[in-house]
Amino acid sequence: MCGLTDADIDLENRIIDVNHQLLYCTGTGYYIDEPKTKSGFRRIKMTEEVYQAFRRIMDRRRFTKTVTIDGYSNFIFVTRNGNPKIGINYNSVFRGLVKKYNKDNDNEVALPKVVTPHTLRHTFCTDKANEGMNPKALQYIMGHSNITMTLNYYAHATFDSASAEMERLEKRKQQEQQLAA
Numbered sequence: 448m449c450g451l452t453d454a455d456i457d458l459e460n461r462i463i464d465v466n467h468q469l470l471y472c473t474g475t476g477y478y479i480d481e482p483k484t485k486s487g488f489r490r491i492k493m494t495e496e497v498y499q500a501f502r503r504i505m506d507r508r509r510f511t512k513t514v515t516i517d518g519y520s521n522f523i524f525v526t527r528n529g530n531p532k533i534g535i536n537y538n539s540v541f542r543g544l545v546k547k548y549n550k551d552n553d554n555e556v557a558l559p560k561v562v563t564p565h566t567l568r569h570t571f572c573t574d575k576a577n578e579g580m581n582p583k584a585l586q587y588i589m590g591h592s593n594i595t596m597t598l599n600y601y602a603h604a605t606f607d608s609a610s611a612e613m614e615r616l617e618k619r620k621q622q623e624q625q626l627a628a
Contacts (some may be wrong), residue, residue, distance in 0.1 A: 448564070449533050450479065453521040456501055465590065467519065471533045479517040486592040490597040537564045569601050576602035577611070 450469025457464065466488050467479050482488055504523060512529040513520055521533035541562050549557045554604065557564075568589075575585050576598070586597040 448524055448537075450519065450531065451523045452519055453523065455504070456505070456523065458498065458502060461498050463491045463493060463497075465489050465491065469516065469519075469522070469531055469533060471535075477514075477516045477531065477533075479519050482590060484590070484592040486587070488592040489587060489590055491588055534564065541566075569603065572597065572601035573603045577605075577608040622624075 451463070455466070457463045465482065468482055468487075468545060469477060470480055471559075472475050488517055501523075508525070509522075510521075511523075514522065514525075514530060516531070524532040526532055541564070543594060545560065545562050547560045560566070572585060572589055575588075576582070581597060582594060582602075586594050589597050589601060591597045
């Protein structure tokens with residue numbers, strides 16, 4: 448999300464074009480770099496929910512100033528003063544949300560103290576794997592050059608997901624037996 452600009456969002460075709468990343472270095476400031484790997488360059492189809500979110504965000508944006516970084520401008524996610532948001536901006540928001548949630552829900556399961564946008568990346572990958580998404584499609588969406596990264600480090604299996612998969616296979620076997628009879 449850091450570094451996405453108007454030019455990267457095709458609302459008409461509902462596509463996000465990932466071809467750069469925005470980084471920040473203390474002392475030097477903002478700069479644009481390529482994704483870490485060749486696989487990081489990708490086009491991602493928006494779900495309806497993502498499409499609606501981008502429409503709302505882009506409609507409500509108020510540019511207080513135009514910031515151009517290495518030729519890129521019109522950043523989608525900006526701070527109140529118009530600077531593009533970077534990872535640390537989101538980490539601060541997440542810390543506050545987790546603290547408030549845990550305070551308001553002390554009788555329920557607490558969230559881990561450290562939740563970051565990267566945590567949500569893991570959650571997304573795990574959820575899509577558990578929903579049965581094609582692993583190679585998931586690898587592409589995640590921008591991983593190696594399927595091992597997607598499956599071993601991002602898609603986390605649980606007892607519930609393994610149980611659901613066993614039930615799915617059992618139902619499939621029963622359906623095949625009924626068709627054969």
